[in-house]
Every structure is written in C-alpha cells, then in structure tokens.
Amino acid sequence: MPKGPITSIIVAYGGMNYTSPVVEISDVYSTGTGARAEAIVANGVITSIIVTNGGSGYTAPIITIADATGVGVEATAIIGGLPGSLSGGIRKFIDSLPRLGAAGANNLGQYISIANADTTTFHGSDYYEIGLVEYSEQMHSDLPATKLRGYVQLNNGTDSNGQNTIMPSPVHYLGPLIVSGKDRPVRIKFTNMLPTGADGNLFLPVDKSVMGAGMGPIDMPGMPGMKENYTENRATIHLHGNNSVWISDGTPHQWITPADEMTSYPEGVSVVNVPDMPDPGDGSMTFYYTNQQSARLMFYHDHAFGITRLNVYAGEAAGYLITDQVEQDLINGTNNSGVNPGLLKVLPDIGIPLVIQDxxxxxxxxxxxxxxxxxxxxxxxxxxxxxxxxxxxxxxxxxxxxxxxxxxxxxxxxxx
Ligand SMILES: [Cu+2]
Incomplete structure (x- = not known):
C-alpha cells in the first residue's frame, strides 16, 4: 500500500468547548512515525489543524484530539498531498496491457499466447493438448512475481510437413487463447500437471464447508467413519458459453487429479472421454467442441466441484474465440455470407479481447x-x-x- 508523510489535515467539523486540544496522530497499520500537528481554537471551535512535522511512512493515519472539555471535532489526515511524497503501493497506468501473441508483449513480457492447432491428427478437427501447471508471473511493476495456476499448450500444432509437433510453449497468464471457426470442431486432450500431495493444496483458503470442497463419501483407509477429503488439485476445462455435448461440458463432476496423486477420488463421477479419441490415461481427459455457434469471445476455465471460484481466481482461465463467415466478410470486405453486399470493411480484425478481473x-x-x-x-x-x-x-x-x-x-x- 502507498506510504508517505502527512501533508495536511482537513477539519470537517470543529466541534465545541475546546480549550487546549492536543493532536495525536497514529496509523491503522502502525506504519507511520514522527508526525506532529497543532490545533487552532477560536471560541471553543477548532478552526484548523496545522501539520508541524509530516513524519514518514503513514498508510492510513488516524487523528485523535485529546481535550479536557471539548467534543465533536472531525478531521482527516491527507497523505500524498505533495507530488512525489508517496512511495510503495500499486501505481495506476504504469504497465501496458498484455495483448495477443509474442508481438503483443507488454513491458513486463506478459502477453496472451495463441494456441497452434494440430490439423492432422484428427481429420476435420483442430486438436490441442492443454496442460495445467503451477507457475509464477509478475503481474505489475510494483509487485514481485505472483504464484498462479494456469493452462499451457503442450503440443505445438502442425509443422510445415503436416506433422503434429511437441514443443511445450511457455505458460502465459490467460493463455493459450484458442481461435476456432464456426462449425469447425475442436478436440482437446487436457492433462492435470499440478503438484501432488501437500504441494497440491491451493495457496488460497479453501472453505471445506462448501459442498464438494471437503469430505467425500469414502472412508479414509483403516479409519471407518472418517471420510477422506477431496484434494485441492482437482481441475477440468469447461468452455463457458459453448454449445457443448454433455460428456465434454466439463461439469462440476467432470474433474481429474494429476496422474500420480494418492487419493480415493482420482476423478469426478461424470467423467466421460470422447469416444473416437484414444483413452488419454490417468490424469488426462478429452473434450470435443462442435463450435456450431456464431462469432463470439468465450473463455474456458476450471469447474471442479467446490473449488471452481478459487481455481479460476488462481488463474485457471483462458480465452476461446470463434470467428465465422459473417465476421470474416466484415473484416475482408467480401460477401460470402450475403450480409455485406456493399463489400464494406467494417471490422479491422477479429478484435482485441478485453478481459477484466478483480x-x-x-x-x-x-x-x-x-x-x-x-x-x-x-x-x-x-x-x-x-x-x-x-x-x-x-x-x-x-x-x-x-x-x-x-x-x-x-x-x-x-x-x-
Ligand atoms: Cu463459466
């Protein structure tokens, strides 16, 4: 949080019956020291408070007025009233927005990576292998790196010889964005690569009284009646807003743990893999999206029972963009869809996805x-x-x- 000397004190209400008020300055977070101020009294009313020494390091100063007779004064201390007097905190408008692809990197090297489709392994479909990993990324110039969990592409699309290539891309917050076309199916093999055991626990508080976050139905080994907890490294992919068939929806009961996790609950009760794709094995799931939808920005995110909000907050979310002939006509000045007889170039491109998070x-x-x-x-x-x-x-x-x-x-x- 920002810290600085007290640069002024504003009296909102002067109170009454003051005789010899003493101004005391403290801080909610006990960070500040050294500030001194004097109250000016006229006819029992405090008319102003003069800062004689601003001190240093104040974050949230509190003004207390001690007086034998007076009551009611209200005053507010101001920090940062002088240019350059504040230090620390997260400054606004210091970092530029991370944009799409490596060319869109900001001053911190952040960008939203774009997934590369493998178009040959499953004929007629775009295929992606997506892993889930724990990593750190610096989110702001005024912060050290933040621990996160997020998606990363494990294959690297199709090379110039038409072969599926394996080259894990670096993990990027809110990546990898998948770009698809209306009616062009996307297939995903998702692999949970989070840490296991105690290291697999979330670095956020988990309320185990929330259904699905604490005890499951199975007794702990050798302890009848003591129910085993679900692990905190459960995860899946739910494509938010997609017209998905249920087996590929990534519902709250379609999650999976890492392959080597020791648990009685290695996967959700509704996990079903795509019938015409190979069995992905422990720790992995497959998904099939029809994309029978018009152009839109969606996002895929975790949906694990009881911890969805925490997993998404930790970073398990990424963009998914469908384009269609109408949008392409408006970008290219063509009229294959019939909506653009004037051959106008209305749109500059498929757009700049804007993601707002708290x-x-x-x-x-x-x-x-x-x-x-x-x-x-x-x-x-x-x-x-x-x-x-x-x-x-x-x-x-x-x-x-x-x-x-x-x-x-x-x-x-x-x-x-
Ligand atoms: Cu959603």
Missing part, C-alpha cells in the same frame, strides 16, 4: 492488521507480498457487543 494482493507489511489470521500463499504461514489474497472470515452482521446489535461491516446473518 485481484487483491497481499502486502506483508500490513496484512497482519488487515487480516490477522491469513496463513496461505506461496509460503504458508509467512505473509509474502504479491501473493493472491482471498476472503476467508465470515463476518457476522450481528454484533452483541454493540448497543445497536449491528456490525456495519458484517455480511452474514446468524441462523436461528
């Missing part, structure tokens, strides 16, 4: 005040700046300790 990052210097029970991330138990943060405390809307009975920050009502 992420919160851990700041190791303030997390112990903001979230005292945070214990997840890349070094569980040690708060690491740049780790993804996720809510994990259910704050009740009732507060028996407050005379109103209400907790204004609460979101959850007690049951009867």
């Amino acid at each position: 992420k919160t990052f851990v700041d190791s210097t303030t997390i112990s005040f903001q979230d005292p029970t945070w214990k997840w991330g890349s070094m569980p138990g040690i708060a690491m700046t740049g780790d993804l943060w996720y809510p994990h405390v259910y704050v009740p809307a009732q507060n028996p300790g407050d005379i109103t009975g209400v907790n204004p920050f609460g979101r959850w009502h007690y049951g009867p």
Whole structure:
C-alpha cells in the first residue's frame, strides 16, 4: 500500500468547548512515525489543524484530539498531498496491457499466447493438448512475481510437413487463447500437471464447508467413519458459453487429479472421454467442441466441484474465440455470407479481447492488521507480498457487543 508523510489535515467539523486540544496522530497499520500537528481554537471551535512535522511512512493515519472539555471535532489526515511524497503501493497506468501473441508483449513480457492447432491428427478437427501447471508471473511493476495456476499448450500444432509437433510453449497468464471457426470442431486432450500431495493444496483458503470442497463419501483407509477429503488439485476445462455435448461440458463432476496423486477420488463421477479419441490415461481427459455457434469471445476455465471460484481466481482461465463467415466478410470486405453486399470493411480484425478481473494482493507489511489470521500463499504461514489474497472470515452482521446489535461491516446473518 502507498506510504508517505502527512501533508495536511482537513477539519470537517470543529466541534465545541475546546480549550487546549492536543493532536495525536497514529496509523491503522502502525506504519507511520514522527508526525506532529497543532490545533487552532477560536471560541471553543477548532478552526484548523496545522501539520508541524509530516513524519514518514503513514498508510492510513488516524487523528485523535485529546481535550479536557471539548467534543465533536472531525478531521482527516491527507497523505500524498505533495507530488512525489508517496512511495510503495500499486501505481495506476504504469504497465501496458498484455495483448495477443509474442508481438503483443507488454513491458513486463506478459502477453496472451495463441494456441497452434494440430490439423492432422484428427481429420476435420483442430486438436490441442492443454496442460495445467503451477507457475509464477509478475503481474505489475510494483509487485514481485505472483504464484498462479494456469493452462499451457503442450503440443505445438502442425509443422510445415503436416506433422503434429511437441514443443511445450511457455505458460502465459490467460493463455493459450484458442481461435476456432464456426462449425469447425475442436478436440482437446487436457492433462492435470499440478503438484501432488501437500504441494497440491491451493495457496488460497479453501472453505471445506462448501459442498464438494471437503469430505467425500469414502472412508479414509483403516479409519471407518472418517471420510477422506477431496484434494485441492482437482481441475477440468469447461468452455463457458459453448454449445457443448454433455460428456465434454466439463461439469462440476467432470474433474481429474494429476496422474500420480494418492487419493480415493482420482476423478469426478461424470467423467466421460470422447469416444473416437484414444483413452488419454490417468490424469488426462478429452473434450470435443462442435463450435456450431456464431462469432463470439468465450473463455474456458476450471469447474471442479467446490473449488471452481478459487481455481479460476488462481488463474485457471483462458480465452476461446470463434470467428465465422459473417465476421470474416466484415473484416475482408467480401460477401460470402450475403450480409455485406456493399463489400464494406467494417471490422479491422477479429478484435482485441478485453478481459477484466478483480485481484487483491497481499502486502506483508500490513496484512497482519488487515487480516490477522491469513496463513496461505506461496509460503504458508509467512505473509509474502504479491501473493493472491482471498476472503476467508465470515463476518457476522450481528454484533452483541454493540448497543445497536449491528456490525456495519458484517455480511452474514446468524441462523436461528
Ligand atoms: Cu463459466
């Protein structure tokens, strides 16, 4: 978070009956030191507060006025009121947007990779082998690298001799984008390559009271009545918005664990592979998409029972774009579809996919005040700046300790 000296204090309401007020300046996160200020009183009202020493390192300053007789003053301390007085934090508009392909890399080297189709292994279809891996990527100039999980292409399309080639591409956040055409089927072999055992646990808090995230139906080995938990490295691919047949939908019950995971639940109960593709083996699934849809931007993402929101937040999402003859006519100034008799070039290209996401990052210097029970991330138990943060405390809307009975920050009502 940004830190700096206190550059001014604004009095919103001067109160009454003040005689010799003393201004005390503290900080919500205990980061600031050294600030001093004096209150100016006229007829018992504080008319202004003068900063005599701005101090340093303030993040969220609090003004307290001590006085034997006065009440009611309201004042706000300002940090960053002078150009260049702030340091730290995540600055706006510093990094450019990662665009499509290596040529679209931004200043951090981020870009959304584009998958290369193998057009020969399955005649009439585009074929992709997609892995799921754990990796790190720097998301902002003011952050260290962030631990993520995401998709990566494992084959490399079709070479100039028409052969399927194997050359894993580097993993890129929100990649690899699959570009397909209306009515051109896409086939995918998905392989879960996440870590296993304790390393396979998510680096985000998992609420095991959510159905599908905690205990499953099977007893732990040798412990009758003690149910074994589902693992946190379960994953699948669901193509969001696609007109998919159910066996390839990637429903909440169509997930798979890595091949070498030790678990009584190696795959979801509804996993069905594509009948005319080879058995992909443990840790892999196959999918078939008809793409009988008009041009559109979709995305594929994880859908595993009980942890979908966490897996997608961790990075298990990528773009999927269908183009069609109508769109191509509007790009190329042709009229094969019949919608463009004027042969106009209306569209410059298939577009620039825009993806808007909401992420919160851990700041190791303030997390112990903001979230005292945070214990997840890349070094569980040690708060690491740049780790993804996720809510994990259910704050009740009732507060028996407050005379109103209400907790204004609460979101959850007690049951009867
Ligand atoms: Cu979805």
